[in-house]
Amino acid sequence: MKQRYEKPTIFKLHTGLMNKFGSFAYPLSRRVRTEIDSIPIKELIEQFGTPLFVFSEKKLRQKFKEIKNAFTTRYPNVEFTWSYKTNYLDAICAILHNEGETAEVVSEFEYEKARRLGVPGEQIIFNGPYKPKKILKTAITEGARINIDTFEEINDLEEVAESIGIKPKVGIRLNMDTGIHPQWSRFGFNLESGQALDAIKRISYGKHLELSGLHCHIGTFILEPKAYETEIKKMVEFAYRIEDEFGFKIEYIDIGGGFPSRSKLKGIYLPPEIAIPSINEIADRISSALLSSLRPGDFPKLIIESGRAIVDEAGYLITQIHATKRLPDGRKGYILDAGVNTLFTAFWYHFNIEIDKNITGPSEPCILYGPLCMNIDVVDDLAYLPPLPRGTNLILSPVGAYNVTQWMQFIRYRPNVILIGKNGEIDLIREMENIEDIVRREHLPERLTLRKEQ
Amino acid sequence: MGKLGRLAINSEGFIFDPETGNSYTINKTGLFILNLLKEEKKTEEIIEKLTEEYDIDREEAMRDITDFIEQLRLFGLINAEEYND
Numbered sequence: 093m094k095q096r097y098e099k100p101t102i103f104k105l106h107t108g109l110m111n112k113f114g115s116f117a118y119p120l121s122r123r124v125r126t127e128i129d130s131i132p133i134k135e136l137i138e139q140f141g142t143p144l145f146v147f148s149e150k151k152l153r154q155k156f157k158e159i160k161n162a163f164t165t166r167y168p169n170v171e172f173t174w175s176y177k178t179n180y181l182d183a184i185c186a187i188l189h190n191e192g193e194t195a196e197v198v199s200e201f202e203y204e205k206a207r208r209l210g211v212p213g214e215q216i217i218f219n220g221p222y223k224p225k226k227i228l229k230t231a232i233t234e235g236a237r238i239n240i241d242t243f244e245e246i247n248d249l250e251e252v253a254e255s256i257g258i259k260p261k262v263g264i265r266l267n268m269d270t271g272i273h274p275q276w277s278r279f280g281f282n283l284e285s286g287q288a289l290d291a292i293k294r295i296s297y298g299k300h301l302e303l304s305g306l307h308c309h310i311g312t313f314i315l316e317p318k319a320y321e322t323e324i325k326k327m328v329e330f331a332y333r334i335e336d337e338f339g340f341k342i343e344y345i346d347i348g349g350g351f352p353s354r355s356k357l358k359g360i361y362l363p364p365e366i367a368i369p370s371i372n373e374i375a376d377r378i379s380s381a382l383l384s385s386l387r388p389g390d391f392p393k394l395i396i397e398s399g400r401a402i403v404d405e406a407g408y409l410i411t412q413i414h415a416t417k418r419l420p421d422g423r424k425g426y427i428l429d430a431g432v433n434t435l436f437t438a439f440w441y442h443f444n445i446e447i448d449k450n451i452t453g454p455s456e457p458c459i460l461y462g463p464l465c466m467n468i469d470v471v472d473d474l475a476y477l478p479p480l481p482r483g484t485n486l487i488l489s490p491v492g493a494y495n496v497t498q499w500m501q502f503i504r505y506r507p508n509v510i511l512i513g514k515n516g517e518i519d520l521i522r523e524m525e526n527i528e529d530i531v532r533r534e535h536l537p538e539r540l541t542l543r544k545e546q
Numbered sequence: 547m548g549k550l551g552r553l554a555i556n557s558e559g560f561i562f563d564p565e566t567g568n569s570y571t572i573n574k575t576g577l578f579i580l581n582l583l584k585e586e587k588k589t590e591e592i593i594e595k596l597t598e599e600y601d602i603d604r605e606e607a608m609r610d611i612t613d614f615i616e617q618l619r620l621f622g623l624i625n626a627e628e629y630n631d
Contacts, residue, residue, distance in 0.1 A: 097600040100576035100614040102561075104621060105569045416609070418616040453573060481606055 407492025431462015
């Protein structure tokens with residue numbers, strides 16, 4: 093009977109040094125994941141290969157319900173709108189629309205994708221700094237709510253509105269100081285400088301637009317709930333000034349999103365359970381700020397554009413170790429089949445790393461590289477893993493937000509994406525690309541065609 | 547045998563290098579290989595013994611021994627020219 097094998101390891105002992113990386117760097121800590129929603133990882137890999145994105149319908153609906161409950165139990169008039177840019181896969185959007193979310197889009201592409209899925213125009217919120225006149229015309233005709241970003245957009249909207257004889261309801265986007273750094277000042281009109289007031293005057297003077305909403309988005313991955321309180325108070329105060337001075341009734345206050353997910357943001361040493369405020373805490377601050385600053389009996393619609401906080405934790409990526417490397421500084425390097433082309437958020441996060449089977453041996457510091465022949469392709473520059481053999485699968489999470497939209501077709505094909513349904517159904521929701529997908533739009537001029545061998 | 551002969555190694559996997567004052571901890575497999583290296587066994591022989599003793603295939607054994615020797619070299623426990631047969 094042969095002995096059970098453990099890869100040979102040797103560690104230098106250091107005495108008297110603190111471990112500043114907390115629990116996840118503890119040499120014996122490791123996490124094994126053999127299934128996602130009771131479906132064995134092994135089965136998924138056999139059928140769909142690696143790398144493989146896996147979404148959990150159960151988790152997605154559960155995260156949405158958490159946010160929905162947090163707000164609807166505290167304020168009587170709330171609309172949830174799905175931030176398309178976070179994840180605009182049809183299947184993901186369809187689940188969230190089924191839960192009652194409207195669509196928040198920031199381009200003609202996202203607008204068309206929402207319409208194609210069957211979302212009516214009046215259930216679309218159209219944001220962003222670039223809205224060409226052609227799509228503005230469609231949006232006005234179909235009754236979408238447009239939040240204006242620039243003075244030029246006021247002109248464009250007036251021109252389009254006049255040409256089709258509709259006086260559309262519009263909102264404007266504000267930016268303001270809420271104590272958050274960096275302060276987002278590039279979108280919308282600044283409140284403190286008086287720019288926002290100028291925009292209101294301009295809309296009022298033009299007479300082609302009906303101002304009915306205020307929009308603001310203070311930043312992303314906001315860890316300080318008090319910032320939302322400041323945002324709300326300033327927006328409500330401004331809304332009443334507009335009502336009193338210009339006679340526009342502000343029907344909705346759209347506070348954007350930016351709620352964090354439980355991921356380890358680079359540069360933050362505290363574990364996410366401690367650093368990240370709960371959605372209940374955020375909802376509590378927002379609702380109390382609203383109820384304490386609104387006039388009696390006035391409940392404008394509160395619009396929440398959450399994306400990351402809902403979908404991030406519903407997504408996993410299964411990636412396989414292709415090769416290993418010992419670096420000159422002694423660290424272990426692993427080459428994975430998924431890199432920054434697939435996992436854009438690797439630039440911001442340290443993912444949770446789980447292994448598909450139990451592997452013995454002490455954890456050692458290692459670097460996870462992607463498959464690209466590019467120096468920037470680093471999935472994690474400091475992970476602690478036991479010595480892993482080639483062919484081991486790692487399950488990285490949370491990866492549901494911003495990856496399947498910002499991924500690049502660069503060097504390799506983009507991989508399969510599957511959804512595990514609430515009753516255990518397994519569906520391929522985006523098929524792996526092939527050469528045809530990529531060359532379909534290319535045209536090689538006849539004169540450049542390579543001569544075939546005779 | 548070079549540097550390896552001077553190391554104090556106990557059966558629990560604790561290693562002390564009297565030359566530098568550094569100490570190390572090594573696991574069972576590592577100790578198994580280290581002892582064979584001390585006996586000046588060739589890589590080919592070590593692979594054979596490792597696959598006889600443990601539940602491991604030749605390819606992975608070879609890869610792991612190369613990596614282990616590389617680590618010993620990086621810690622300065624063996625010289626660069628040693629054990630690269």
